[in-house]
Amino acid sequence: MLKNDRKRFLLLLVIILVSLLVSFIPIKGLSLAGRRTLGIFVFAMFGWITEVVPLYVVSMIVVALSALVLPPVVEGLKYSYFYRALSSSTIVLFAGGFFLASGMQKYKVDSILTNLVLSRTGTKPGSVLFGMMLTTAFLSMWMSNTATTALMITVALPVIKYLSEGDPFRTGLILAIPFDANVGGIATPIGTPPNAIALQMLNAKGITISFGRWMSWGLPFSLILLLFAWFLLLQFFRPDAERIKLDIEGVKITGRHVLVIVTFIVTATLWLLSSVLKISSSLIAFIPPVVFLSTGILNREDFKSIGWDVLILIGGGICLGMAMQKSGLSSWFLQVLHLKGASLILIILVFGLLTYIAANFMSHTAATNLLVPIAIAAGGNITPVVVYIALMASVAMVLPVSTPPNAIAYSSGLIKTKDMARVGVIIGILGLILGLPILLLLM
Structure with a gap:
């Protein structure tokens, strides 16, 4: 086995062990179903950030784990419920x-x-x-x-x-x-x-x-x-x-x-x-x-050659959101963030900023997959919050690794990271500021 392969295997093993540990440690205010879902969430988060396996493979594992471990601990929940994520409208x-x-x-x-x-x-x-x-x-x-x-x-x-x-x-x-x-x-x-x-x-x-x-x-x-x-x-x-x-x-x-x-x-x-x-x-x-x-x-x-891998990646994120809502994990995250009952403006700004920061260092799709289910648990008028998260993911483009288009442009050899960063930061800040009034005005 090559050195890089060994590193990837060890990293994958660590991610699996941490996910299992999180799944079985008692956590105050979190049900058994919530802990199982938290383990899946941790696996997905680190899998998408590190890309230790392809992103769509992480999504496939998320769907499989959700269907395997949640129905036994959530009354009335069938494994086929999670398959809907891969065939949604x-x-x-x-x-x-x-x-x-x-x-x-x-x-x-x-x-x-x-x-x-x-x-x-x-x-x-x-x-x-x-x-x-x-x-x-x-x-x-x-x-x-x-x-x-x-x-x-x-x-x-x-x-x-x-x-x-x-x-x-x-x-x-x-x-x-x-x-x-x-x-x-x-x-x-x-x-x-x-x-x-x-x-x-x-x-x-x-x-x-x-x-x-x-x-x-x-x-x-x-x-x-x-x-x-x-x-x-x-x-x-x-x-x-x-x-x-x-x-x-x-x-x-x-x-x-x-x-x-x-x-x-x-x-x-x-x-x-x-x-x-x-x-x-x-x-x-x-x-x-x-x-x-x-x-x-x-x-x-x-x-x-159609982007089936992208569709599976999206489906895995949708499935993770379904699991988080069914298990109560989304609501628990809100309590941890002290956002339960917070004003709409505060919730929008907090999730927008979290998305912008996360999406600069990981896949825009993965960042959205992780944060939208938590935002939805806030209840109330969730539409502007969820849409704002999607918008902020797209304006996160400070680094060559922030998004594939940035990486392609960087590979031309005609730009430097500092050039991308100084313009990208300003556009991102404008997006954060401008997105809020546009959403609230038009919605």
Whole structure:
């Protein structure tokens, strides 16, 4: 066994032992079911933070443990209850988004949009930067933040080669992409996994948020952060060049491109009007896979490449939330934090800050998975609290490890951690401050 493998095995063993210890030690105010769930919570937390095994594997273990250890100690609870987490309406909605994004990427509809925007931005550095940021944010509303960043980095690199080696604007152009991929994902329910987790856990409490309603606060929040980020990047990384040469390659449009574009327009429009038409967003999500798979737009290999691991990761988080609520662990956490009966504003701020700090050092999805169930136990008007947690997870982007888009941008070798941190901290603080009044005003 290799040295790294031994280290991972020992770390996994320690996590398991600590989780077992927590499960069996008597804790004041916590029932047997609560202690069992606390053990699962500890395993999930350290598993997601350390990534000792893949994140989706941790989620699978969470589902299996919940179904195994909780039904015997919670009266009337069946193991099949926890399987619902993997087949919830939110999982279906997100899967539909993945199929839509896969079709767009395969037929380069994203590149068509990028070319369309950049060909109209002009050649002034500020205009080029804004065009790239706007395109990145829009694509991230419908595609994964990681895929959007990977695409836009390839668009940015040819632009950067026309700038001199010492031009600070090179750094600004690259930094803009991960920041706006993260910010753009806020705007729609399918933009990023934390949004899906928030929606599903609210749905489990009988609170339904339509696609359009989410966008009514997510889109303004996203646009304001985009404009602020654009201003910051221009101030911190002032361009030396007055003009930038753009090398834009065209994409030949075929009938399949048209079908993908029409499917995107129809699906997105129906999602926006779902509350008016009284149609479930998850039902609409079947349109992309049905159209693309039946017409050959996507094939078996494309089907296999869909982000099933991300869906399982989200499902594990949903399952953990279900377990925490059924066992009373969420309420116990609130008592420990002395937030039971606290004002709505205080609860929002505390959980927003906790999420922001945690999500800078661990997966945004994992941070949301861990904190939303605790926030829900506060009772009362939980919608703004849960949505705020999802928003704060997305604005946590201080370090290269904070989010995959940051890591991709950092790997280009054109930015330093300090560059990412000084802009990321300011955007995060603005998000913390701005998110609260927007939520309370629009909700």
